[in-house]
Amino acid sequence: MSRTRSAAGSALGVHRRSVLAATGAVALSAGAGYALRPSDSRAATGAATAAGAGSGEAATASSRLAPAAPLAPYTQGTTLAAVAAPRGRTGYRRLGTGAGWPRVVRDDLAAPRAGRADRRTALAAFVQLTDLHLIDVQHPLRLEYLRSTDVHAWRPQEALTVHGAIALVERINALRGAPVTGAPLHFAMTTGDNTDNNARSELEWFLTVMSGGRITPNTGDPRQYEGVQNSGLKLYWQPGAAVRDADKQLGFPRLDGFLDAAIREVRSPGLNLPWYSTVGNHDAMPLGCYASHGDSRLTELAVGGRKLMSLSAAEARKLQDALKNDRDPKGALYRDFLEAHARAMRGVTPDERRAPFTPAEYLEAHLDPAYTGPGPVGHGYSTANVDAGTQYYAFRIADDVIGISLDTTDPGGHYNGSVGDAQLRWLDRTLRQNEDAHAVVFSHHTSRTMTNTRPDPARPDEARRTGQDVLNVLGSHRNVLAWVNGHIHRNAVTPHARPDGRSFWEISTASHVDHPQLARVIELTDNKDGTLSVFTTLVESSAPHRTDFSDLSQTGLAALYRELSLNAPGARTDLAGDPGDRNTELVLRKG
Template identity: 80%
Template sequence: MSRIRSVASSALGVNRRTLLAATGAVSLSAGVGYALRPTDSQAATTHPATAAAAADEAPLAASGKAWALPLAPYTRGTTLATLASPRGTGGYRRLGDGPGWKRVVRDDLATPKSGRTNRRTALAAFVQLTDLHLIDSQHPLRLEYLRSTDVHAWRPQEALTVPGAVSLVERVNALRGGPVTGSPLHFAMTTGDNTDNNAKSELDWFLKVMSGGRITPNTGDPRQYEGVQNSGVKQYWQPDDAVRDADKQLGFPHVEGFLAAAIRELRSPGLNIPWYSTVGNHDSMPLGCYASHGDNYLTEYAVGGKKLMNLPASEAKKLQDAIKNAKDPKGVAFRDLLKAQARSMRSVTPDESRAPYTPAEYIRAHLDPAHRGHGPVGHGYSTANLDAGTQYYSFRIADDVIGISLDTTDAGGHYEGSIGSGQLKWLDKTLRDNKDSYAIVFSHHTSKTMDNTRRDPARPNERRVGGAEVVALLASHRNVLAWVNGHIHKNVITPHSAPDGRSFWEISTASHVDFPQLARIIEVVDNKDGTLSLFTTLIESSAPHRTDFTDLSQPGLAALYRELSFNAPGARTDLAGDRNDRNTELVLKKD
């Protein structure tokens, strides 16, 4: 693959040098991440007139922390050095400092050559955040009552997702570039499920966490929490109450003032580098599974003054099975269940901010100047996306690397994904038109969880495409290096190869709502020996590993968020993946 190319002649169509000169922006070597025309991305539309009209709106988004030269490699602040580890055995276990995870060299797709450490040059470095699941824990549509049939259905840490996410932003801001190369971080990418209930309240919190601002993670009564954790229902942890609920019987603590602290205003500094956004199923559909936009009953229930907090196990099992098996993708049976349980509901304070948001409202919120932070405008999304009704786009990461963000959510309902045939054609064209640039592809769903091919109600005649077909397409392009995603809440790194020797890595990263609550740094380097390497390094939030139940400060809540997630009844113990899925060097042949 030739490294000499004209950006102006690519399908993404921008002359980088002209833009740099016009804006006075610093060079990429000084830590700039920039979008190629985020307001008229070729991802957004197939209408040239629309794209041309928006062409003059493109900014360059510069990192808020730029270095003139690469820094020295480091491990501090990453899981290479240390990570939260449990103390003791049985019952509620406290966390403390534990040994880090060593880096593993993976040669599944190419043989690493000696001496590459001294030859390599950095091409790009960025951070992936995924499955933040910012939760309005008092929202009427929450399904906490499924816990009567499945202990996994509600997490004791759910009221602390905002301070936990702020602590992750603080960790990213403290990073000294890429830990392997010292290269400045070009950007951060969220790979979906940024919110949990598809609620406007959560979307506002997410955008303020990422771009900076004051957040009050409370809806309903501004004076107090109203939800399952002060309901007296013993299947939920009642932190402020001395009642021996089911979780306290397992050793969960009594934490006086917990709920007041959980809904207290806090401030996010916002990321000090540009950030981009990819959409997930929880961002697209109520509860991440119901194609129920426009259902007046569910909308009115979401913003109204009643909330179901308890459900018999037999009824909960029926609802859970319907969700898992996609028997009710439009939420009709769910609506009927809520109506049948009307007399069992409790009164809460109504709140319009709990209303579900549409895909168009999701994009408009990203385009709001109040949420620009360090840019770029729209965080990848554009006015052309609004015109075309799409949520996918492309952008330039560095001179020789482009990024592609897909929309793998299926608007027909269910939490598994797919893409439309039109998006597949666009992906193929974008890769062909930029064949002289390496490509990193981002999505929410993994290749194995793209098996939901329900038709999009807005495009009923369009075929839906599953993960196997996307893998085949990506493997047919020599410039694809990686497909970076989330959704499964687990670290998994998978090699993909085609018979002709073309190959790429699929990098799936654990969530930030379930333990071990991680994000991932990815560095792309040219080894100058016919191979490339992708270095992956996992990071935790900046919260201390040890908790103090009397410390309800912002860092204290973030630390408690992590510890509660470890101790959540039924919490999976395999989400960190094995050593080959964590801190790695992934070697590839270079064409």
């Protein structure tokens, strides 16, 4: 049994260096200085009685009581124990329970040494969620009609994103310890694309899923669904109709009552541990790509009573090419396109809740006491972020571990990312001023998808920096262990090494909207032999692997969400990654 250092408080007392700084997040704007202390910003911590609150250090608190030592690894509910597995190879495939995925030891950056399991101590354990993409499926600005040229443009499972996210929260709550060390899970970090359309309705659903409460995943007419799935169009799966649509021809079932069930009120228990938030491009911009905040005409279309549901393949191809080739960063062509097709639109019930939210409103919503849940207040963000117009911050995980959340969205438009020069300097300074602590960096974009250097309209003279620039900064510090991100909807673990021995791992995790719908537990350990290990373990939602088409309950729909994602036409089969991208031990030299 490995020796683990408890990282949460208990009635028996714990080592000071093991206490999680769950409520000690401090948002730091560019140029504001850095000390990771509540007094250094106006962030509300709500931790006046927490350990260290009166000692000039970051306020700390525990998320869960530590179990009695020795701690035992907890693999139940993880993909080490079992994985949803498809039956058959053709047609609509049902899911069942399959064998778990093994753990792979990665020695790309350092050689693992014998006996480390008996020596190691736990530094921290947390959960990463990413790319939840909570979708208001009836939103008038959605691009479902692009399916006429690209089958990936609309997914049959999209009406169930809220149900799936709640089931993921339930799974995380059920984990009684970390899979390797048994240490308590101290916090969760969601690495962006929490919403899909940058709509206020979706933001409210996301915050309620995470913090707990009741949600009615419906906008427009409160009595019925109004969208592409009851349109009668064969382009989309019509679950409650006899029409032989394109998806039913592939084996999708007819499910009477599906749409009524999908928009019924559901309840989320909320996470039972502190959670932090990182922004993604779909959270920052309408449709994840348009820098169109302030465009009143586009907002009117978003909240109005007309929705385009069908388009010729030729016209769809032109619009999709403009999106992919970044020819319309401010959405002006898209707005004109919708207005030109006004006569082809169908009537829907207008709803002000579908309005886009601004970056400032995103921050203010996180700071709303109604969504505090188990904390921290603001979930990493503070009033300092609101005042400075920034969405990046640092927080204390433990006395010897810090977390850094970056904003890699480009306000100039397009779905690929970058960071401003000021943020990059802040990152360098933060790492330098905390060189005695291990660091974990969080962002939405991966290093390879930070290629968009279009200027920020609010800071037109500031240079934008790419993923390679971020890699250069991270690689210049010995204390960086991992860069944790999402965006690509695929599991990928990438080593980054430098000749001087400074190295770290980049950990990208699959989404929770596309199959295989995963989150990831990450554990940091000191092997007490000159090496460290970062353990990654994937988890599925709490929904049963097997589906029952007659079960349209909240749980039944969460199970169906997973199975529909498996069968979505054109769904990629490589998003789970290779074995070395899933459940891993990532070894690296101690800096």
